[in-house]
Amino acid sequence: MNLNTSTLTAHELIEKLDGREITLEEVLSGLRERINKIDPQVKAYVRRNEPQAAVNPAAAGPLKGIPVTVKDNICTEGLNTECCSHILEGFRPPYDATVIRKLKSAGATILGLKANMDEFAFGSSTENSYFGPTHNPWRLDCVPGGSSGGSAAAVAADEAVFALGSDTGGSIRQPAAFCGVVGMKPTYGRVSRYGLIAFASSLDQIGPITKDVEDCSLLLGVISGHDPLDSTSVDAPVPDYGKSLDRDIKGLKIAIPKEYFVEGMEAQVKEALEEAVSELKKLGATVKEISLPHTKYAVPVYYIVATAEASSNLARFDGVQYGLRIKSENLIEMYKKTRGEGFGQEAKRRVILGTFALSHGYYEAYYLNALKVRTLIKRDFDGAFKEFDCIVTPTSPSAAFKIGEKVEDPLKMYLSDIYTISANLAGIPAISVPCGFTGDNLPVGLQILARPFDEGTLLKAAFAYEQATVWHKMKPKV
Amino acid sequence: MPITKDTVEYVAHLARIDLQAKELEKLSRQLEEIVIFIDRFKELDLKGVSAASHILPIHNVLREDAPRPGLCAEKALQCAPQKEGNFFAVPKVIE
Numbered sequence: 001m002n003l004n005t006s007t008l009t010a011h012e013l014i015e016k017l018d019g020r021e022i023t024l025e026e027v028l029s030g031l032r033e034r035i036n037k038i039d040p041q042v043k044a045y046v047r048r049n050e051p052q053a054a055v056n057p058a059a060a061g062p063l064k065g066i067p068v069t070v071k072d073n074i075c076t077e078g079l080n081t082e083c084c085s086h087i088l089e090g091f092r093p094p095y096d097a098t099v100i101r102k103l104k105s106a107g108a109t110i111l112g113l114k115a116n117m118d119e120f121a122f123g124s125s126t127e128n129s130y131f132g133p134t135h136n137p138w139r140l141d142c143v144p145g146g147s148s149g150g151s152a153a154a155v156a157a158d159e160a161v162f163a164l165g166s167d168t169g170g171s172i173r174q175p176a177a178f179c180g181v182v183g184m185k186p187t188y189g190r191v192s193r194y195g196l197i198a199f200a201s202s203l204d205q206i207g208p209i210t211k212d213v214e215d216c217s218l219l220l221g222v223i224s225g226h227d228p229l230d231s232t233s234v235d236a237p238v239p240d241y242g243k244s245l246d247r248d249i250k251g252l253k254i255a256i257p258k259e260y261f262v263e264g265m266e267a268q269v270k271e272a273l274e275e276a277v278s279e280l281k282k283l284g285a286t287v288k289e290i291s292l293p294h295t296k297y298a299v300p301v302y303y304i305v306a307t308a309e310a311s312s313n314l315a316r317f318d319g320v321q322y323g324l325r326i327k328s329e330n331l332i333e334m335y336k337k338t339r340g341e342g343f344g345q346e347a348k349r350r351v352i353l354g355t356f357a358l359s360h361g362y363y364e365a366y367y368l369n370a371l372k373v374r375t376l377i378k379r380d381f382d383g384a385f386k387e388f389d390c391i392v393t394p395t396s397p398s399a400a401f402k403i404g405e406k407v408e409d410p411l412k413m414y415l416s417d418i419y420t421i422s423a424n425l426a427g428i429p430a431i432s433v434p435c436g437f438t439g440d441n442l443p444v445g446l447q448i449l450a451r452p453f454d455e456g457t458l459l460k461a462a463f464a465y466e467q468a469t470v471w472h473k474m475k476p477k478v
Numbered sequence: 479m480p481i482t483k484d485t486v487e488y489v490a491h492l493a494r495i496d497l498q499a500k501e502l503e504k505l506s507r508q509l510e511e512i513v514i515f516i517d518r519f520k521e522l523d524l525k526g527v528s529a530a531s532h533i534l535p536i537h538n539v540l541r542e543d544a545p546r547p548g549l550c551a552e553k554a555l556q557c558a559p560q561k562e563g564n565f566f567a568v569p570k571v572i573e
Contacts, residue, residue, distance in 0.1 A: 094553040189534050202532060231539035232532075300516040311493060318494070320566050325559035331569045332494065340496025348495055352486060353509060355493040366516070371529035373519050378530060410508055411515055427533035452534075 005030040006158040007475070009211045010066050010218055013161065017064045024065040027161075028109070031067055035113070035159045038478055041140060044154035045113040046072060046131040047080060061107025063222070068103055069160035071151050072114040073121055074206065075195035076100055079112060083197050084129040085119045087342025088323040097195020098230065099164060099206050099223045106222045115163060116150030120314065121171055121199045122346045123147050124416045127407055130344060135403070136178060137476040138442055142400040145175030151209045152179040157478050162210040162219055166196055168203045169302050170396075170420025173432035176209055177395035177445020180434045180474060182216045182462070183209045185420075187452045188427035189234035191220075192227030200309035201232075203302075203424040212472050213433065213463040217241035220455060236453055244459040247467055250284030254461075255388040259295035260419055265397045272436035272444040273394045276465065280392070283464050290388070292380040295422065297373050299414060302421045304357045304370035311354030317342065349410060374425050381426045385451045390461055393419050395432040395445030423449055431458045434471035443471075480513040482506070 005013065005027050016022045039045055070076055073083045075093035077100075082088040100110060118128035126134045126149025134149045136142040137157035144153040148165030152175035155163050165172040167185035176183025184207045191206045198204060208219035221242070226235040256277065261270070277287055319325035319338035326337035343351065357366040384391060396416055406413040423430040428449055435446035446465070450457045466472050483506040490497050490505075497505065551564040560567040 091557050094549055094556060189536075228541060232534065232536070234534065234536065297519045297522065300519050303512065303516055319559060320568055322557035323559070329569055331571050334569055335494040336491075336496040339494055340498075343495065345501075348490075348497070348501070349505060349508060351493050351495065352489050352505065353512065356481065356485065356489045356509075356513075359489060359492060365520075368529055369519060369524055371531060372524040372527040373522060374530040374533075375527050376522070378533065411511055414512075425533075 006034040008161075010063070010162050010215045013066050014062070014064050028067060031159070031161065038157050038159055041135060042137050042153050042157050042159065042478060043132065043134050044116055044150045044157065044159055046084060046116050046129070046150070048113060061105065063103070063107040065107055065109050066161055067109040067111045069111050069113075069115050069151055069154050069163035070100065071148055071163070071165050072117050073166060073197045074099065074164055075197065076110055076114070079110070080114065081197070083120045084117050084131055085342065085344065085347065086130045086324060087317045087339070091322050093195070095195065098192035098227045100195065102223055102225075108222075111160070115148070115154055118147035118149070119344045119347050120197070120310070121147040121166055121168055122310070122350050124170070124174060124413050125401070125406065126150060126175070127403065128344055128346045133403055136400045136442075137478040138180065139400065139440065140478070141402055142442065143178065143403050145178030145396070145400060147171040148183075148209060149175045152176050152181055152183065155179070155181045155209050155211060156476060158475070162208060162215050164206055164223070165209045166204055166206050167424065168199050168306060169424050170417040172207045172209060173420050173430060173445065173447060174396050174417060176432045177443065178400040180443030180471070180476070181209060181211060182213055182431065182433050182472070183207065184216050184220060184431040184455070184458065185423060185429060186220060186224065186455055187429045189232055190429070190453065190455065191223050192225070192230040192233045194227055194229040198313040200306040201313065202309060203306060213459060213466045214245060216431070216462075217245060217459050234453070239456055241456060241459055244456040245463045246460065247464045249280070249461055249464045252285040252390065252461060253388045254280060254285045254287045255290040255384055255391045256287060257292040257295065257391060257393060258289050259292055260393045264415065264418070265394065266399065266438070268438040269394045269396070269398060269444050273446065276435040276446045277392065279468055280461070280465060283468060285461070287392075288388070290384055292384065292422070294373065294376045294380050298377055298422045298425060299418055301370045301373045301377065302425060303353065303414060304366050305374060305425070307350045307354030308357045308367050309354070311351045311358065314347070314351055346410070377422055378426045381422070381428060389450065389457055391449040393447045393449070395419060395447040399438045399440070399442035399444055419447060428452055429455045429458055431462050433462045433466055434474070435469070436471060437474070480517060481509050
């Protein structure tokens with residue numbers, strides 16, 4: 001068999017494994033070869049030089065032993081999980097995250113290498129990794145987006161079959177858009193967060209990054225569902241997502257929020273979106289402009305809520321239970337030195353901002369008011385979904401930017417998440433699918449948002465659009 | 479001036495983070511810019527708006543008070559930077 005298995009999707013691999021056209025060994029060795037060849041340039045994976053075995057090539061279950069790539073902030077028993085931070089150096093979790101347990105029981109192989117990310121998922125470019133940046137496979141001098149940049153770049157460069165990322169303000173969707181792949185943030189509560197090293201507990205969700213929409217539905221089906229170990233996971237039935245892939249979106253009611261077109265959107269992104277919208281109309285959807293009046297407050301609210309929660313969640317990294325410890329005779333000094341040395345610049349910035357927002361004298365003006373504005377943002381969406389099935393926007397105002405371009409300007413970096421943050425604040429599901437390229441041959445993403453727990457409609461719309469276009473078939477020449 | 483260098487220094491102490499002089503300088507500048515940007519939500523009238531402490535309508539999630547397996551001491555301590563017997567070891571707290 002002389003087939004290049006690394007370019008195939010998971011559902012294609014399953015079909016070929018079922019038909020005995022290929023063997024699991026060929027799939028695993030094909031992937032290993034591809035990683036060895038490509039990753040020295042792309043750097044999607046961390047700790048590449050350490051021998052890390054693939055875990056559980058079980059081959060039983062619906063996933064047939066297919067390997068899945070996991071972001072470095074999702075706990076994998078016995079495999080380093082360091083959130084790409086110096087402070088967690090050497091951490092090997094004594095247990096699996098619930099999503100990993102579910103994947104193993106569905107027959108997936110957990111790849112021994114973990115995917116690069118911004119430290120603690122703080123960032124939009126994967127430049128904040130302790131291990132150094134990942135490069136965009138479409139243009140190596142550009143960022144892959146972030147924080148799940150390693151997962152997205154690996155999928156785009158065929159160094160992964162499919163991958164898990166996490167999304168707190170766009171960390172799955174924005175890198176998926178920058179790398180020309182599919183990424184979904186499920187509804188808050190759809191997927192268990194047990195074993196996801198917490199950034200902002202009221203916003204975080206784990207989700208799939210895949211080569212096409214069918215793989216997204218497959219992976220989502222495996223990881224979704226109630227988990228008693230995460231009290232915010234919702235006890236709601238998980239539909240058969242495969243049934244959503246029927247290409248029929250006649251009569252689907254789509255809204256376009258006018259506030260998303262106000263400032264900073266690149267002309268080529270706007271063009272790609274307009275073409276996507278006319279494609280959706282051709283497929284039978286109706287499209288109307290609406291207003292989400294509190295859109296401009298989403299980024300400010302996010303950077304209070306997310307950093308406040310992060311400052312609390314990151315209190316556990318103090319040199320006592322795991323990771324780095326800088327020795328001192330005095331306990332407080334030990335904490336301060338360990339955290340001063342162990343956290344990178346962005347982590348310090350966010351923990352300090354979050355502590356400020358929660359501190360005496362500032363709590364009401366910042367944290368409490370941010371939660372109130374969050375209510376207003378949620379109401380905007382509730383209103384829109386009374387009349388519409390989906391909302392369509394670009395995933396990001398620009399295509400991938402140059403490595404180094406925004407590192408010294410955190411505010412500019414924060415604004416690259418302007419279209420993705422609202423979905424996390426409102427708890428609703430959202431997907432990014434490829435919808436074109438800029439003149440520089442960089443991918444552009446189309447974001448679709450839907451009602452809470454209506455991932456089915458997202459997949460339906462995304463699949464109909466994907467199958468009517470060629471974008472998901474394009475491969476970077478890396 | 480929403481956030482000054484003194485405030486950043488004080489908050490960094492609350493957050494138990496040592497900052498070098500240069501870092502403090504740079505962070506203060508960046509945080510000032512960020513907080514000015516965040517302040518734009520002050521223009522909203524928030525009277526009577528409830529705070530969204532949680533986005534899902536779920537309350538008081540309880541489970542049976544029944545024993546279940548947990549991590550054994552050996553596993554829980556396997557990543558400890560310093561341990562003594564079955565304990566995490568830290569510098570002396572009480573004089």
